[in-house]
Amino acid sequence: MDSLKLNILGMARYRGKVGQLSFILHRLAGLGTLLFLAVHILDTSTVYFFPSLYEHAIEIYRSTPFMIGEIALVFFVIYHGVNGARIAIFDLFAPDRWNVETQRKSAIWSLVIAILIWLPAAFMMGRSLLVNNFGL
Amino acid sequence: MTTNTNQNQINQTAVLDGFESIAWKWMRYSGLLLIPLAWGHVLIQDVLVGVHSIDLDYVALRWASLGWRVYDFLLLAFAFAHGVNGLRQVLNDYIRQDSTRTKVTWVLLVLWFVLSLIGAMAIIGGVRIPEV
Numbered sequence: 128m129d130s131l132k133l134n135i136l137g138m139a140r141y142r143g144k145v146g147q148l149s150f151i152l153h154r155l156a157g158l159g160t161l162l163f164l165a166v167h168i169l170d171t172s173t174v175y176f177f178p179s180l181y182e183h184a185i186e187i188y189r190s191t192p193f194m195i196g197e198i199a200l201v202f203f204v205i206y207h208g209v210n211g212a213r214i215a216i217f218d219l220f221a222p223d224r225w226n227v228e229t230q231r232k233s234a235i236w237s238l239v240i241a242i243l244i245w246l247p248a249a250f251m252m253g254r255s256l257l258v259n260n261f262g263l
Numbered sequence: 264m265t266t267n268t269n270q271n272q273i274n275q276t277a278v279l280d281g282f283e284s285i286a287w288k289w290m291r292y293s294g295l296l297l298i299p300l301a302w303g304h305v306l307i308q309d310v311l312v313g314v315h316s317i318d319l320d321y322v323a324l325r326w327a328s329l330g331w332r333v334y335d336f337l338l339l340a341f342a343f344a345h346g347v348n349g350l351r352q353v354l355n356d357y358i359r360q361d362s363t364r365t366k367v368t369w370v371l372l373v374l375w376f377v378l379s380l381i382g383a384m385a386i387i388g389g390v391r392i393p394e395v
Binding site (some may be wrong): 146154157158160161164165168169171173174175176178179181182185188189194197201205208211212213214218219227250251252255259 | 290292294295297301304305306310319322323346349370374384388390391392
């Protein structure tokens with residue numbers, strides 16, 4: 128297990144500290160969202176190709192594990208957006224501001240802003256989960 | 264003349280326009296556009312409406328308006344192309360051989376095309392309510 132961990136972190140090695148964590152979180156969030164998106168294109172396409180299967184797909188999304196996954200997915204989409212906007216704005220409009228100190232601060236701010244946007248969404252989805260799946 | 268004493272300053276170099284340069288710009292511009300598109304979609308469908316209120320009739324009602332079909336088409340086109348190119352860039356960080364990179368790029372291109380086509384056909388074709 129230790130050697131596997133080392134290999135994975137070794138492969139993903141970057142600059143370390145906040146920068147590396149934000150790099151890894153950005154990629155994991157992007158890849159996770161892409162995996163869901165690929166599945167989501169297929170399940171939504173059933174409304175045209177196999178309409179009788181659509182209700183089955185939705186039934187799966189209504190289950191408790193998938194609704195918890197949905198709350199995590201929404202965090203991924205928000206974080207990837209906030210952190211991606213940070214990268215895009217620095218790259219496109221303020222490339223002279225790319226220095227370690229500014230990036231460390233802005234990377235932390237991205238995470239804070241993402242969590243603040245996510246909390247009310249997570250609250251509403253969590254309430255929907257409790258109301259619909261646990262009758263609360 | 265004042266000298267910049269910031270030791271962290273990164274020297275900028277001109278980059279030639281090529282495929283990777285266009286892909287780099289694509290990720291940034293499409294990413295900025297996807298913030299309103301994807302967040303709007305998530306806010307409406309996941310947070311406000313919720314999966315328990317979504318069924319065939321809901322999708323049919325939404326796609327009855329051309330505006331939402333155009334919205335979903337743009338979201339599909341930009342999000343999936345952004346995502347597959349992102350996957351290509353991540354994989355290229357771990358693949359050392361050029362021949363493997365070429366093969367992976369072709370696989371991703373086919374995957375992108377087939378899934379985009381399936382999604383686009385569904386949006387254009389619309390909901391077919393099963394006859395009971």
